[in-house]
Amino acid sequence: MEAEAQAARSAAAAAEMEPIPDSQKQVVELNLTEIKDGTHFFAQVAADTAVGVLQEQIAAACRLTTDSSYDPGPGTVCCARFTVDDEWYRARVKSRSGGEYTVYFIDYGNTDVVGRDRLKPLDPSLSPQAVSPQAVECRLAYLIVGDVDDTDDGREAAQTLGETAWGKPMLARVEDREAGVLLVTLFDDAQLNINELLITEGLARVDKKPPKRAAPLVKGLYEKELVAKTKHIGMWIHGDIEEEDAPEFGARKPPPVVGTNPWKK
Numbered sequence: 001m002e003a004e005a006q007a008a009r010s011a012a013a014a015a016e017m018e019p020i021p022d023s024q025k026q027v028v029e030l031n032l033t034e035i036k037d038g039t040h041f042f043a044q045v046a047a048d049t050a051v052g053v054l055q056e057q058i059a060a061a062c063r064l065t066t067d068s069s070y071d072p073g074p075g076t077v078c079c080a081r082f083t084v085d086d087e088w089y090r091a092r093v094k095s096r097s098g099g100e101y102t103v104y105f106i107d108y109g110n111t112d113v114v115g116r117d118r119l120k121p122l123d124p125s126l127s128p129q130a131v132s133p134q135a136v137e138c139r140l141a142y143l144i145v146g147d148v149d150d151t152d153d154g155r156e157a158a159q160t161l162g163e164t165a166w167g168k169p170m171l172a173r174v175e176d177r178e179a180g181v182l183l184v185t186l187f188d189d190a191q192l193n194i195n196e197l198l199i200t201e202g203l204a205r206v207d208k209k210p211p212k213r214a215a216p217l218v219k220g221l222y223e224k225e226l227v228a229k230t231k232h233i234g235m236w237i238h239g240d241i242e243e244e245d246a247p248e249f250g251a252r253k254p255p256p257v258v259g260t261n262p263w264k265k
Contacts, residue, residue, distance in 0.1 A: 019213050026174040032165050033135060034109035038145035038157025038204060042109020042135045046169040051134050055089070055107070058126055062088030065120040072119060077106065077128055081118035090122060090133075106133035140195050141175040141183035142207040142218055146235070153235045157203040164194055175217060185217070199224045202234015 030043035044051050062079035072078050072093050080091035080103045091103035094111065101119060104111050106128060124130065140161075146154030165186060172184040186194040198204035199221055206221045229236045 019216050022173065028172050028174065029169050030136065030138070030172050031169055032167075033107075035158055035162055035166070036109075037148045037154060038161050038198060039140040039143045041138055041161065041165075043138055043170075043172070044107070044134050044136065048134075051107070054126075054131060054134065058090055058107075059088050061123045061126060062120055065123070067121055070119060070121055071116065072101070072121075078103075078122050079120040080105070080112065080114055083112050083114065083118075088120070090126065090128075093119075105135070107135050109135040109137065136182060137180065138172065138182045138184050139178075140198070140204070141185055142210045142214055142221065143195060143198060143204040144207055145198070145204045153203055156234075157198055160198060160201065160203055161194065164188060164192065164197065170194075175214065176211070195221065196224055200228055200233070202228045202236050205235070 029046040031046045032041050032043045034042040036042075058079070062081075065079060070078075074093050074095055076093045078091060078093065079088050080101075081088050082105070089105045090107055091105045091112075094102045094104050096102075099116055100113050101116065102111060102113050103119075145157040146152075148154045148158045165188065168189065171187040171189075172182065173187070174182050174184055176183040188194070195204075199206065206218060206225050210218045228234060229240055232239065
């Protein structure tokens with residue numbers, strides 16, 4: 001019996017590693033709310049009308065709350081007043097240094113540094129246990145980009161993601177899930193594949209160690225990466241590189257000047 005059970009477990013594990021046809025994958029419409037780099041972003045489900053209602057409830061409740069002695073510690077979920085628009089949102093305190101608090105807005109995915117006077121207790125009816133955080137963490141599946149702070153290509157990858165995906169509903173095909181993060185292929189309303197765009201423009205590379213079930217998807221990305229390498233596009237201007245080749249990777253050219261950077265808050 002134990003041998004049969006082990007065989008069944010092995011068969012189930014093997015089945016989980018088999019590729020899933022694109023037609024059977026989940027597709028969700030998203031609105032991006034924060035871009036961390038060229039592959040890493042946060043978003044809200046576009047069709048969820050409850051998000052707007054929730055934000056109205058949060059803003060109203062936080063404005064009414066008064067507690068001048070409030071001093072939340074790290075990990076506490078509270079009301080925080082965002083510096084950019086002076087509105088109140090749900091936030092988790094990440095750290096505290098003197099009179100400044102670094103907070104993470106759980107419904108949007110961005111962070112801010114605020115003073116104690118911009119924090120208030122959160123009504124228990126609006127806690128994460130009562131109402132789930134609305135920010136969905138995503139990554140473009142099996143792509144690698146440079147750091148936005150250290151490489152020109154990394155900054156341009158983030159700018160390209162922002163210019164193509166910010167401010168409009170996007171379709172995300174869920175390729176996999178990893179530690180609560182959705183690994184997705186992102187499309188705009190014209191069916192432009194953002195993952196492939198970053199590869200063909202030499203702004204991203206393909207993960208060299210993807211799971212077996214990702215083989216068909218990654219094969220197509222590798223083919224587009226090879227074209228970018230052959231034509232010396234983007235990061236490949238100096239020829240074939242590896243991640244450890246720091247002098248070449250990202251040291252291509254200054255990033256383009258744009259009027260606004262939607263990915264940088």
